[in-house]
Amino acid sequence: LALTIPARLIIGMLLDRFGPRITYSILLMFALVPCLATALAQDFNQLVISRLLMGIVGSGFVVGIRMVGEWFQPKEMGIAQGIYGGWGNFGAFGAEFALPILAVSTSFFAGGASNWRFAIAFTGIITAIYGVIYYNNVQDTPTGKVYKKPKKNGSLEVTSIKSFWAMIVSNFGLIFALGLLAWRLEQKNIHFLTLSQMYLAWLLLAGLFAYQSYQAWQVNRELLTGKKTYAPSERFQFGQVALLEFTYITNFGSELAVVSMLPAFFEKTFALEHVVAAMIAATYPFLNLVSRPSGGLISDKFSSRKWTMTIISAGIGFSYLIAHFINGNWPIPLAIAVTMFAAYFAQAGCGATYSIVPLIKKEATGQIAGNVGAYGNFGGVVYL
Secondary structure: OOOHHHHHHHHHHHHHHHOHHHHHHHHHHHOHHHHHHHHOOOOHHHHHHHHHHHHHHHHHHHHHHHHHHHHOOHHHHHHHHHHHHHHHHHHHHHHHHHHHHHHHHOHHHHOOOOOHHHHHHHHHHHHHHHHHHHHHHOOOOOOOOOOOOOOOOOOOOOOOHHHHHHHHHHHHHHHHHHHHHHHHHHOOOOOOOOHHHHHHHHHHHHHHHHHHHHHHHHHOHHHHOOOOOOOHHHOOOHHHHHHHHHHHHHHHHHHHHHHHHHHHHHHHHOOOOHHHHHHHHOHHHHOHHHHHHHHHHHHHHOOOHHHHHHHHHHHHHHHHHHHOOOOOOOOHHHHHHHHHHHHHHHHHHHHHHHOOHHHOOHHHHHHHHHHHHHHHHHHHHHHO
């Protein structure tokens, strides 16, 4: 999850500048690199590095948010974004369910062992092919509609001094998450990094934060020096973005964490075979097929997007409190049912969040979606 955090910010800026068609196509074709690197990995360190690179591909979600925002009206935004995100996360179900079967069914290529290398390499090949198909079949906006680009690049252009400082704090939060992960990788039970390497990582992160802050100052210098003011129609408050960042921590952040640990949880709690446990755990992302679109649809139809978000967020907390009682004495169908109940609220919350994101400031949707999406990964890192 780690590199998806800075990657979402960078991809958001590239997206607003170059458009969805070019940005997404390159990202999809790049997926072949980390997939092949994983398939060919010979030790733990190589595996970690290749998986870190795969996190860059995860930032592709941001691209679709902007593209869907271009093709649908505000009154349909929730259901459109919900279907896009829901089917994307439904792919996680497809992977969790199908890849173990593919690895086992092709074991004769690997001397009878699970052929996980082929399964992962195969996903990279499919994704790269789809990148070419995407490039040849997509246009950024409907015919006759102009793709609006930000006037400045390098950082989000805000419209008040208060928003500028809120953005700086938001950027620091993402750097903090990466620093926390570096600390985790230095712990003796993992020891991917040495102590000196961890300190070096922290130093590099401090440099990245300083560079981000400088870029933000450059883009917003006229505002900060009082040389520029924005008309009411151009203004937005970064507080709107921050609130959505925090809702995405609670919904998508928790979803990432649960999807990561659920196979092992079912395997250990109910003494199941690994492949069986993975298939049961896949019920969680499976629900994305309906839950994320329904969250967006409710947000579209309900009189207040704010109250939709509030009620769903309360449902997330309530359902996870029930789920924490699951133990080995429970019937497995009941454990699955409670897991699905929690999954519904978390995923509906994702749909409700992104029903609002494209409505804040159209030409900066990529950057705003990048910020919000990065905080989902922040949640995943911190929860785990």
